[in-house]
Amino acid sequence: MDITKLLINFNRTKEQIRNKTRFRAPAKKSDGLTMAIAYSNVMEYVVKELFNLTREAMGLKNSEGMGAFLYGSPGRKEMVAESDLDVMLLYEDDSQIYHRFKDNFKEYAKSLQFCKVDLPEWGTIDEASIFAQKSITEGNQVLESNFVCGDEKVRIATEKIQQKFGGPERMIRNIAFQKFYFDQYFEQRVRDGNINVKYCDGGSRDYLFINWFNQLMNRKYSDWDKGLKERPVTEIGLSNLYHNGLINSLEFAKAIESLNFNILLRNEILLANKGTSDEGLTFLDKKTLISVYERVPELMKEYYIDSPEDLKRTFDNQRNHITSIKKLIWDLMIDERGKETGSSEWAKDFHKAYFTSTPEKDRESLIGYNDSLMRIATIWGATNSNQKKLFNNICKKEKNSDSWEIQASLVTSPICSSEYLHHIAEGIGKEKGYGYILRIISRNPNVKIETLETIANDYSVEQRYTQCAKSALEHGKESANHQI
Structure with a gap:
């Protein structure tokens, strides 16, 4: 052919x-x-x-x-x-x-x-x-x-x-890092106050947590998988949560309905935006709401949607079901890690590490942990609490770490210094396996022009890793947040 x-x-x-x-x-x-x-x-x-x-x-x-x-x-x-x-x-x-x-x-x-x-x-x-x-x-x-x-x-x-x-250790580190990273990234992917259907709480990117947790439990427990095959992986993950007694039948049904609706909505937005300046993007702005509402009256009728504004409310209601499942998975992940450590204090310390209400001195007492999840949580806790002194101390401690998720957590932070961003951009960020960190650095508000240039002008770096830096140099830093 x-x-x-x-x-x-x-x-x-x-x-x-x-x-x-x-x-x-x-x-x-x-x-x-x-x-x-x-x-x-x-x-x-x-x-x-x-x-x-x-x-x-x-x-x-x-x-x-x-x-x-x-x-x-x-x-x-x-x-x-x-x-x-x-x-x-x-x-x-x-x-x-x-x-x-x-x-x-x-x-x-x-x-x-x-x-x-x-x-x-x-x-x-x-x-x-x-x-x-x-x-x-x-x-x-x-x-x-x-x-x-x-x-x-x-x-x-x-x-x-x-x-x-x-294996399970890698899976659990993935869930921990991505939870904190997505929370921040979703805020960056808002445009003019309008959320992105893909990148928002309960949106299609959050489906990944259901799949990741399913993979984690599959690796840890031989009787976890209940045999559903050849279906979307999020549906398989939800099915295993239900059949293992971790969600009830109503929660399962609502989550499946949410998947159906959100997939259909995202599909229609992408079709409506094809050939426009928003091609490939899924912002739920007024223009898009009107376009989709008028485009698919059958879908609006099925979900009793009476107006473009009602479409937005329906999407918010539907995505809340996925958000609830994600919260459950987060709690279950913490329980799993607590069992592994054998410490009754681990879960309490982990919450202390990332809660914004934790005083700086109390959070500082946790930086001696070798546990990767605790190190990740402490970084994000210091970031979200604007505890700059503690954050800078962590940067000094982790300066030579080869942990992808540790360095990615640090350079994502809006309180990360431009000097540290440059250090990573010229160092480990250009090593094989770490390139995506350069995209994160390019979106950081503290990144300097010279750092963007050292990323954008390095022809040994893959194009997808230089793309955000080039966009920031040509169109301003905000544009780097909307690269697809």
């Missing part, structure tokens, strides 16, 4: 999915989860076709040494119509053939008119291992990716990496 036929088939199939799954018979709610599965399955088909098209165009007889993987929303079976293509190409070694393959694959993928093709520039098995071991953000991409096609040896090698580095 050539690229023109693939584009025609792709667009036709997406339209069929919209028509079949977006709105159901009056007796049933619209099924966002079924729609997400259908779009994700189409994405798997498209990646296979692109992979084979690239291989044939290059005259390669087989796919030896290469494999294609989906991560992100298509990998989680939570794709919507205009989601990015999150695809990873992994290969055995750093051969020029593989680099050419990746370049050609990406060019073909661009022809399908995705909002963005998110294909990491790195790609060897060794590099995947480094990211899985060191990084939270890219590490999650490796650990949560699903094999689509290619060489079985690459699939097996990747699964070994996932097994080796995706």
